[in-house]
Amino acid sequence: MANSKNIAGLLGPALIAITISETVNVHIWAGNTAAGIHFNGAVLFVVGLAIARAHNLWVRGWPVLVTLSGWFIMFLGLFRMFFPELQLEGAKHTSAVIAETMPVLAVGIYLTYKAYSREAR
Helix, strand or coil: CHHHHHHHHHHHHHHHHHHHHHHHCCHHHHCCCHHHHHHHHHHHHHHHHHHHHHCCCCCCCCHHHHHHHHHHHHHHHHHHHHCHHHHHHHCCCHHHHHHHHHHHHHHHHHHHHHHHCCCCC
8 A cells, every 4th residue: 555655646646737737739730740749659559558567456446546547658659659640640639639638637636635645543
């Protein structure tokens, strides 16, 4: 549980900051290059893999959300590495990008809450 709270304490605020900044600056994705998307994917893959390796915990309760987030980030990174042109094409649809980032923002808020709130004894 302590490991879950530690990772959620990093992952939650990071997801909040990243999703808000990507939503506010959604226009920059359209002007990006395939190489930039590939690099972004490589970084996401390594981060997701690190989370999945450090926290591969399949239990009932909120800690499984940390594990699922790691796997999701890893697969998103792979997608961006292998299909950067598809990512660029999808970035042209601003409303779709915003709709896709809202669930990620919700997960970030929930993980932040779980990481920094006191547990009932």
